[in-house]
Amino acid sequence: MRALRCLVRKEFLQLRRDTALLRVVFVLPIFQLLVLSYALNSDLRNVRVGTLDEDRTALSRLVLDAFPASDVFVAGPAARDAAELEALLQAGACDLAVRVPAGFERDVAAGRTPSVGIDVDGTNSSLAGRGAGYAGAIVMREAERFAAANAGPAASVPRVATVVRFLYNPELESRLFMVPGVIVMLVTIISALATGMAVVREKELGTLDQVLVTPLTPLQYVVGKTLPFGLIALVDLALATLFARVWFHVPMLGSPWVLLLGVLAYLLVTLGLGLLASAASNTQQQAMFTVWFFLVFAIMLSGFFFPVDNMPEWARWLTRVNPMRYFMDIVRGVLLRGAGLADLAGELLTLLGMGVAAFGGAVVAFRREGVRG
Amino acid sequence: MNRILAVARKEFLHILRDRRSLAVAVLMPLVMVLLYGAVIDMELRDLRVGVLDLDGGDRSRELLRATTSSGFIVEAERLHGRDEIEAGFRQGRIQAALVVPRGYGEDLARGEARVQVLVDGADASTAATVANYLQAVVALVNRDLLRDAGLAAPFGARTRVWFNPELVSARFVVPGLVALVLMMICALLTSIAITREKEAGTLEQILTTPVTPAQVIVGKVLPYVALGALDCAMVLMAGKWVFGVPMAGSWWLLAAYCLLFIVIALALGLLISARSPSLRVAMMAALMVTMLPTMILSGFVFPIASMPGPLQVVCRLLPATHFLVVLRGIMLKGQSWFPLQTAALVVMAAVLLTLAIRSFRLRLE
Amino acid sequence: MSREAAVFARGLTRRFGDFTAVESLDLEVASGEIFGFLGANGAGKTTAIRMLCGLLPPSGGEARVAGCRVGRDTAALKRRIGYMSQRFSLYEDLTVLENLEFFGGVYGLGRAELAVRADELLPRLGLDADRGRLTGSLPLGYKQRLSLGCALAHRPQVLFLDEPTGGVDPVARRSFWDLIYEQAAAGVTVFVTTHYMDEAEYCGRVSIMVQGKIVALDTPSGLKARTGGADMQDVFLRLVDA
Numbered sequence: 007m008r009a010l011r012c013l014v015r016k017e018f019l020q021l022r023r024d025t026a027l028l029r030v031v032f033v034l035p036i037f038q039l040l041v042l043s044y045a046l047n048s049d050l051r052n053v054r055v056g057t058l059d060e061d062r063t064a065l066s067r068l069v070l071d072a073f074p075a076s077d078v079f080v081a082g083p084a085a086r087d088a089a090e091l092e093a094l095l096q097a098g099a100c101d102l103a104v105r106v107p108a109g110f111e112r113d114v115a116a117g118r119t120p121s122v123g124i125d126v127d128g129t130n131s132s133l134a135g136r137g138a139g140y141a142g143a144i145v146m147r148e149a150e151r152f153a154a155a156n157a158g159p160a161a162s163v164p165r166v167a168t169v170v171r172f173l174y175n176p177e178l179e180s181r182l183f184m185v186p187g188v189i190v191m192l193v194t195i196i197s198a199l200a201t202g203m204a205v206v207r208e209k210e211l212g213t214l215d216q217v218l219v220t221p222l223t224p225l226q227y228v229v230g231k232t233l234p235f236g237l238i239a240l241v242d243l244a245l246a247t248l249f250a251r252v253w254f255h256v257p258m259l260g261s262p263w264v265l266l267l268g269v270l271a272y273l274l275v276t277l278g279l280g281l282l283a284s285a286a287s288n289t290q291q292q293a294m295f296t297v298w299f300f301l302v303f304a305i306m307l308s309g310f311f312f313p314v315d316n317m318p319e320w321a322r323w324l325t326r327v328n329p330m331r332y333f334m335d336i337v338r339g340v341l342l343r344g345a346g347l348a349d350l351a352g353e354l355l356t357l358l359g360m361g362v363a364a365f366g367g368a369v370v371a372f373r374r375e376g377v378r379g
Numbered sequence: 380m381n382r383i384l385a386v387a388r389k390e391f392l393h394i395l396r397d398r399r400s401l402a403v404a405v406l407m408p409l410v411m412v413l414l415y416g417a418v419i420d421m422e423l424r425d426l427r428v429g430v431l432d433l434d435g436g437d438r439s440r441e442l443l444r445a446t447t448s449s450g451f452i453v454e455a456e457r458l459h460g461r462d463e464i465e466a467g468f469r470q471g472r473i474q475a476a477l478v479v480p481r482g483y484g485e486d487l488a489r490g491e492a493r494v495q496v497l498v499d500g501a502d503a504s505t506a507a508t509v510a511n512y513l514q515a516v517v518a519l520v521n522r523d524l525l526r527d528a529g530l531a532a533p534f535g536a537r538t539r540v541w542f543n544p545e546l547v548s549a550r551f552v553v554p555g556l557v558a559l560v561l562m563m564i565c566a567l568l569t570s571i572a573i574t575r576e577k578e579a580g581t582l583e584q585i586l587t588t589p590v591t592p593a594q595v596i597v598g599k600v601l602p603y604v605a606l607g608a609l610d611c612a613m614v615l616m617a618g619k620w621v622f623g624v625p626m627a628g629s630w631w632l633l634a635a636y637c638l639l640f641i642v643i644a645l646a647l648g649l650l651i652s653a654r655s656p657s658l659r660v661a662m663m664a665a666l667m668v669t670m671l672p673t674m675i676l677s678g679f680v681f682p683i684a685s686m687p688g689p690l691q692v693v694c695r696l697l698p699a700t701h702f703l704v705v706l707r708g709i710m711l712k713g714q715s716w717f718p719l720q721t722a723a724l725v726v727m728a729a730v731l732l733t734l735a736i737r738s739f740r741l742r743l744e
Numbered sequence: 745m746s747r748e749a750a751v752f753a754r755g756l757t758r759r760f761g762d763f764t765a766v767e768s769l770d771l772e773v774a775s776g777e778i779f780g781f782l783g784a785n786g787a788g789k790t791t792a793i794r795m796l797c798g799l800l801p802p803s804g805g806e807a808r809v810a811g812c813r814v815g816r817d818t819a820a821l822k823r824r825i826g827y828m829s830q831r832f833s834l835y836e837d838l839t840v841l842e843n844l845e846f847f848g849g850v851y852g853l854g855r856a857e858l859a860v861r862a863d864e865l866l867p868r869l870g871l872d873a874d875r876g877r878l879t880g881s882l883p884l885g886y887k888q889r890l891s892l893g894c895a896l897a898h899r900p901q902v903l904f905l906d907e908p909t910g911g912v913d914p915v916a917r918r919s920f921w922d923l924i925y926e927q928a929a930a931g932v933t934v935f936v937t938t939h940y941m942d943e944a945e946y947c948g949r950v951s952i953m954v955q956g957k958i959v960a961l962d963t964p965s966g967l968k969a970r971t972g973g974a975d976m977q978d979v980f981l982r983l984v985d986a
Contacts, residue, residue, distance in 0.1 A: 008854065014958065024660070030662070041672075045675050045681060119534055121537040128542045129711040131548045131550070146518055152381045152532050166494060169495050171496070172498050173468060173498065196663075200663070203659045212649070215829050218799055219825075221823050255518065265648075294659075301713075306415060307445070311680050339469070
């Protein structure tokens with residue numbers, strides 16, 4: 007126990023003197039949290055709509071004017087003919103183009119149900135589908151409004167109305183969704199990378215032998231090496247969560263203790279994996295590359311950037327072994343849905359299991375390390 | 380020139396002998412493309428919806444049938460009480476719930492019935508779309524009601540998607556991956572290369588020879604240009620052959636811009652390494668500065684136009700942003716004229732290189 | 745010898761695949777002796793030392809250090825020995841005192857004990873004035889002494905020194921050996937490897953390893969008589985070139 011405390015004290019002393027590292031590990035993440043959270047807005051806004059009005063009647067203008075009036079779209083350039091509209095899309099001057107064909111008002115009056123053309127620039131997958139959806143919805147709404155206004159037979163037909171309510175996030179603030187995710191990513195990057203390099207550094211500097219000769223057991227060594235970075239990650243997490251609550255008003259519906267439990271379990275995993283990478287590498291560069299390799303995949307497959315539900319079966323299996331995904335579920339569950347211990351038991355136990363395995367693996371690796379030539 | 384080549388050759392040997400780093404630098408981009416191309420689908424499909432039918436009459440059953448036959452919604456789980464809705468959300472089993480109130484049939488006969496659509500707002504990126512889909516389903520039901528009464532809707536919409544008709548996300552994602560991969564790998568590798576020698580003390584050794592600092596830098600950086608170009612080519616080839624990402628424009632033009640971007644990434648790596656006192660600081664700084672900002676701020680996934688104004692300015696300061704516009708323009712639309720982007724990229728390259736070289740001169744004195 | 749040997753090895757062997765680095769080593773070092781372990785580069789010295797320190801398990805044979813069986817009583821063994829590696833393995837970003845406190849603490853010394861021990865050791869090592877200096881800023885000779893201090897903090901019974909005077913000037917080397925004599929006089933067994941043949945003269949007995957085997961083991965004068973060498977350098981060259 008005394009030996010362990012000595013090791014931890016040494017690690018902290020070294021850390022305190024490394025001001026450059028401290029800056030990277032504390033200042034940079036908070037700064038990134040601030041900037042990136044503002045960027046992480048999945049609400050569509052400022053989608054530019056190009057228009058082509060071939061009918062030039064009151065109705066056509068009504069339909070076209072509905073677009074800039076919405077939250078999502080802004081008015082784009084107006085084309086004079088089909089060729090120009092195509093050119094606008096091609097050049098990226100607008101993201102979406104709405105075209106009212108000639109004879110529109112007349113066909114509507116005659117009951118021929120003409121169609122408004124919506125052309126979407128498919129190259130921007132992040133907004134093409136949704137943009138098309140919103141555009142279609144706007145046209146449909148105008149159609150319903152028109153039908154209701156010009157009463158007549160249509161008024162007596164029964165209809166179904168929907169009342170939409172968004173639970174847990176009534177204003178649909180996507181920030182609430184994103185900020186916890188950014189926090190998770192930052193904490194992961196720091197804890198895994200830092201630990202990954204910690205031991206290899208000693209190997210490189212030659213002090214590892216000196217330490218192995220002492221009565222320190224492999225378990226004590228492993229714990230001593232990871233404790234400081236675990237603590238740093240915790241501090242980062244606390245700061246980030248505080249920031250998120252105060253600045254972005256991300257709520258905390260669930261119990262902070264459940265969150266803490268989740269954090270500890272998750273840190274066990276990231277630190278353990280970082281150590282394994284360290285044990286398996288000879289230089290800091292190798293350790294870093296190994297950690298980085300898995301880090302990028304974990305981030306991409308965590309459900310943060312791309313929805314997991316859409317992935318093919320085999321990919322979804324991969325996400326099931328991704329600790330980041332479970333942690334994201336825990337963080338979001340506790341912060342935004344008020345999920346409790348019972349709801350998240352599965353995720354917590356999974357993380358715990360992974361953590362123990364990773365740490366156990368690291369201890370075994372170091373036991374072998376001390377015995378190698 | 381010979382001296383530069385000598386430095387470059389030594390650097391090449393370093394790279395080749397470090398098998399693991401080489402494997403990661405070469406394989407990772409490839410695996411990323413193959414994986415993400417197959418896996419990423421940004422369109423919402425197969426929604427998981429819960430339905431609570433408190434009415435149980437014929438008309439409500441019709442509504443529910445329409446729900447599942449719409450094609451968007453695959454699983455419609457039957458719920459038996461309001462508490463099951465909360466539970467379903469909290470456990471992440473359903474994304475939305477459709478509640479048909481008691482008396483739905485009678486209300487409809489009288490003229491208007493209401494259904495409640497509850498959406499899991501915690502998943503904000505999909506919530507609005509999910510709500511839209513459910514509303515679209517109801518709109519279809521309304522259209523059927525009109526039709527049954529022998530009437531037609533006044534007008535409708537016909538949607539067409541250009542350049543990427545099935546909205547294949549791979550076409551969108553692959554150019555983004557090229558930028559991400561180049562930025563991360565080139566910046567990371569260069570920052571390591573120089574700092575590593577600084578730490579080992581061998582940089583000093585080299586500088587006792589007639590080689591000038593500039594020659595050292597150029598020599599060290601050359602192999603990484605080659606590596607970056609290799610990675611770039613692999614990602615593009617994989618995108619083309621495996622996912623059919625088109626190449627509507629000129630390969631030469633694409634190569635030229637890729638080279639420009641590689642130079643920018645390398646200069647960034649140099650700058651980081653010149654200002655980092657130790658290897659681990661250099662690596663962590665390089666990683667943090669390139670990874671998340673490129674993923675989030677470059678227009679890779681999140682549309683820049685949707686971000687707040689001041690942040691959009693920040694986005695346009697990133698080289699990756701402009702590079703993506705060029706890449707997508709060349710590959711997907713066959714464009715070849717990018718005045719704004721070219722100017723931006725060239726200026727960035729010049730600025731970064733100057734800063735890097737100046738920082739190095741200071742350091743080495 | 746009536747008392748048990750401080751370092752004892754019989755048939756100690758270590759193989760790496762096909763290559764035998766250390767072959768059937770036999771030796772006995774008495775308590776308080778200064779034993780010189782010589783050999784050319786690559787002869788297997790470092791491998792042998794690493795086995796005796798508990799860093800590497802033997803492939804064959806047996807050994808006992810400070811009464812503990814090598815390869816079996818590793819935990820107890822580690823507590824009774826001190827080790828100074830070739831590279832002086834110190835933490836450059838810690839001060840002199842902090843390095844000493846770390847290594848002492850890791851060996852189980854309490855805070856109070858450490859304070860007392862530091863006050864004892866540092867003046868003797870000539871480092872008292874530099875307690876608060878960062879190790880990285882010290883000249884090589886100081887680092888060497890600090891490294892020795894860290895190996896001594898916990899009062900080991902056996903001290904293993906792997907080329908402790910590499911790259912240090914002759915004056916510093918001389919004073920270092922004074923320190924070694926002090927330890928030996930206090931009963932610590934010193935097991936030292938070195939390339940400096942003049943230092944071999946300071947040892948009680950010396951062994952010379954060639955290609956994994958000990959080819960000679962005797963006092964310096966005994967070896968000189970046997971080989972007809974004028975000094976240890978001569979002895980060495982004759983035995984190694986043979």
